[in-house]
Amino acid sequence: MGFLGRWLSDAIRLGLALSLTLAAMQVPAIAQGYATALLQIAQESRRDIEHRKAVARQFYAIPAEDDEGVIAALRRVEPANAESLGNSIRRAAGLRAAYDRIEAASPLLRPVVALADAMDDEVDKHAILRTALAEHVPQVSLSLAGGVYGLAGLLLGTLLAQMVIAPFAGRAAARRAAWR
Template sequence: MRRFIAGWLSDSIRFGLGLMFALAALQLPALTHAYTTALLQVAEGTRRDINQRKEVASQYYRWSDTMADAAAVDALRPLEPANAEGLSASIAREGLLRDSYRRLMAAPELLRPLKAGWELVEDAGTETREVLRIAWATHVPQVVISTAGAIYGLAGLMLGLLLAQLLLTFLAALWRPRPKRLNTAVERRHPTLPARDSLP
């Protein structure tokens, strides 16, 4: 009975961890899609803010509505340095977001989650956190039937089974009973007398 319960627990741990990691890995393509959508959404929001700033400045200073971004910053810098710096930062932010979006979309679908994760590790700024927050809020857990989803799911399953095996090996080493040294204890209490030489 004890062996039956131990085997059942071992199989349950393997199945549970394998399934959990497989389902988690299956979410990577969908989560990456939500991340790229959030990148484009934040970039478009930044562009609207830039256009509003330029529109207010053009109405106040009677500038042309079709003025380029760099020209607007140069024209605004002598008049309102702080506003010009804010506009320049927004323009740079939009450029970074759109560049990141183009890099991710240019990558193969299979490598896109890895590339997105690498960019998150490299750049942990405010923009990245905002994009990640939007992506996580809009992401709906789903199972994407695709080549990338199948490969990531299989990789997650193998990783889960590996971790389960390591965990079971560690637990077995902890619970393994230590051999008792009864013979040594008896010998210490009652030492064996040396054999006498036989009489001639």
């Protein structure tokens, strides 16, 4: 029984350590996917805003080109549309600012900044994070950030494995001592 017990404890240690290593190595790629999704949505929102502004300028003969000027002119003739356009502009600016914050951080801190940003749900960033997670394709990143997160996963995996195995190892040692 000692051979099987040692084999099983080694398999648990190795399995948990490798699993958490590979999982932790995904963190930088997921953060990058989240940042890319933020940028894409911000750019698409901005295109929609420019189209809406062009239509409003044409329909209401608004001479202003900038966001504030169009909103101010539109507010006089169609306040609800002006409010909606203003909200869209703020949302696009918030998404772009979030992307810029993530990209400005060092590669090691980008996952932390991205997670903190995703928890700020002012423009439904949880949905963007869920989409980034759903579209993520697992990969082994050999970058510095991937290596550091992988090492952290390895250390955490071996610690968890040791915590799982420790109660059983203690009982086995007590049984061996009782046989002597």
